[in-house]
Amino acid sequence: MxxxxxxxxxxxxxxxxxxxxxxxxxxxxxxxxxxxxxxxRPLVEGTVARGHLRTDTAFFEGTADGEPVAEFPLSTVAEKLGVEGNESQQLEHVLTRGQQRFDIFCAPCHDRVGSGNGMAVQRGFPAPPSLELTRLREAPVGHFYDVITRGFGRMPSYASQVPPADRWAIVAYVRALQLSQHAAADDLPAEDRDKLPKGDAAP
Structure with a gap:
């Protein structure tokens, strides 16, 4: 044994x-x-980490030929967010996601309608510009993506907190906010136009 x-x-x-x-x-x-x-040892020149090959500069940087993109990349954003359906369904999902992310990361300074009077501002933080300013309403969508990515003025970069697809979702919601504050009655469906105040009633 x-x-x-x-x-x-x-x-x-x-x-x-x-x-x-x-x-x-x-x-x-x-x-x-x-x-x-x-x-x-240092990485060999040109090494790309798995999942980080970013050849689509319009999506990952918000630029094309060195200039901010003017067209919103809806299909790419929807794909990255895992959204299926037609364009209208994709846009609805992206806007819903953008509103959620905006309320979390942007509203503390910009407030929920983009006026620049968020709770942080009401407690003494310097106010950001209103998103309703003409120069911002006329700015290309790539500008807003760049600001979220790199920061601007007192606003820090949110690249580490907000992934690219969510940055674009926020951009879409910002554009929707701008349109909502400057929309004409004729832009509304007939059933919504009927709900608008008609002014003082005639005596």
């Missing part, structure tokens, strides 16, 4: 491979093998 036990122990010891205990460098460990004294 004792001999059998010794035999099993000897066989088990032989199962351990050299790879289980091999000489290696830990991440960021110093090394005298390389000239710069670092074990970690």
């Amino acid at each position: 004792a001999l059998a036990g010794l035999l099993v122990a000897a066989m088990a010891a032989g199962c351990e491979q050299d790879m289980a205990d091999q000489p290696r460098y830990e991440p960021l460990e110093a090394s005298d093998f390389f000239a710069n004294g670092m074990a970690s």
